[in-house]
Amino acid sequence: MGFDLIIIWALVIGFALMMYVLMDGFDLGVGLLFIGVRNKQHRDVMINSVAPVWDGNAIWLVLGGACMMAVFPLAYSIILDALYIPLLCMLFGFMLRGVAFQYRFKAGAKDKGIWDALFCVGSVVATFFQGVAIGAVIEGFAIENGQFVGSAWDWMSWFSILVGFCILPAYGLLGSTWLLIKTENELNQKMRHYSHHLLVWLGYAMTVLILVTPFLTEALRERWLGLPNFFYMGFIPMLGLMQFTWVYYVIRFSEWQRWPFALTLGLLGLAYFTLITSLMPNIIPPDLTVYQAAAPESSLPFTLWGGAIFAPVILGCCYWSYHVFCAKVRDTEG
Template sequence: MTMDLSLFWFALIIFATLMYIIMDGFDLGVGMLFAVEHTRSRRDVMVNTVAPVWDGNETWLVLGGAALFGAFPQAYAAITDYLSVPLTLMLLGLIFRGVAFEFRVNATQSHRGFWDKSFMLGSFVATFTQGMVAGALVQGFSGSSTALFPWLTPFTVFCGIGLVVAWSLLGSTWLVLKCDGELALRMRHFSTMLLGLFLVILLGVSVFCPLTQPFIARRWFSLPGFWYLLPVPLLVGVCSFQLARTLQQNNTHRNPFVMAIMLVFLGFAGLGVSLWPFLLPPSMTLWDAAAPAASQRFMLPGALFILPVILGYTWWSYHVFRGKVNADGGYH
């Protein structure tokens, strides 16, 4: 029974993480794309595409963190202790961009530029530190390190840059879906460039991972792990081709975003297959970190109640605010 509950909570955390990646990924990407779009009216449109949904997107981060705290307390304690600095910076980035999001609409003209830069910087800091956290989890925790910041390595920095590219790709294809005119055309152009960068980053991570963790190398290059992972690069190739093709077709709006989501999902899936069953490689599995079965059972009714509620209002918010966004629409 304990094993089954641990698997359930692990699946819930993975699902919440994936939902956060998809939803808040494009949200953060839109903020970072302020760096390549300086026209005030277009920036307003970019913000208006995410304004109705951005608060709800971060619910999945809270759900995943709460589930990790309750179901796998040892892993939660180790992560928050070892990665306290990047996690704190991530939260500060999310808070700062949230404040800038609300303040920029009512700011005077002289202060508008400051809040736009704050929105962009907060988005970048949150994304970069999320990538560093992911890289540190793959890299593993070593209690023998004497470095002041043992999580700060070339690999984690590379993962941070990679996530900036990935979220920007989600953001640009989201804007292709939600916008028309010159802004949509510009985002098609940037999406094409970001796709090339994303594939280079994905290749780099694929080289780094087996060098960073020997057990990942054994899984990738031995049977049956090789067969489990083989569909991932094949599907990445198919989705990349489809994304590049649809970006050249001005009459397709939804497909680029769908293909970008698929690429990010495939990267996430490949990482999951590589790390299973470790929560904290190279030694702490999900069963090692699991809370007592009584604690997991106690939380179960709340999770089963709240999950459909979150899914319901998430679907409803995206359904109500579907369609294109133009410069005439406001959000306050």
């Protein structure tokens, strides 16, 4: 039996996007946490904790987007057409973060607060519109004859806005648990306090999403509540509750430094898995499948070689950068 290259490519792209959400999520979360940190020295430590790795984190989004353009060009064109406003807003947030990140190092003491504020605003904008885009994809787009036929504002709905707000505590929790690994003393204790409260808000957000998502469309209702799917999909919320309890314990009742971040990655990875299982085999709801959106089969083996080469290289580079900069950040040291 031969390999199904379309499914393999869907898994590769799904893996790249998952790596982006998990790895770039914590440095976006560090930017979100600037809201609650007034001490300038603490902000220096926070931003220095992500300075060596944040460029490498974002490369996963580039890899996922490039692979989707090459392998699923129809889905790529529809997503860009339907979501160009929230995606442009997200890119604006990235640009604001990047400019503020670089200029704050060169700014004087009086001006550094301005760049800190812009870094925080850029993080909020980029994170929020990522969630909006995800919510819009879950709801689906109006498609006829392989083209998006909706309006430029179809992405804006109560559900997409809800997902945008729900992703804020998720990334904030990733950032605060990352800083548990990288900081010491007063800042470390503050991040543990923030982690506890962010986890509680994330629990509320995930509960609301689990309750409302199955009722968005007929396909989601059948996937979650139809028989026998109900018995299979029911294990996912149970696993999520167990993982949530574990994260709560290590944050609230232990002094462990690394486990809270690792378990939070697992919790959000489970949420991502839930999203994939809710949509597959559709790449764009309600009914555009990965097979319908795929490029000609003759081109898939050639492009797979590129993915097989670059994905391990990116993984190796990320591992090396995290290994080299694994120690805690003290004062203004990187």
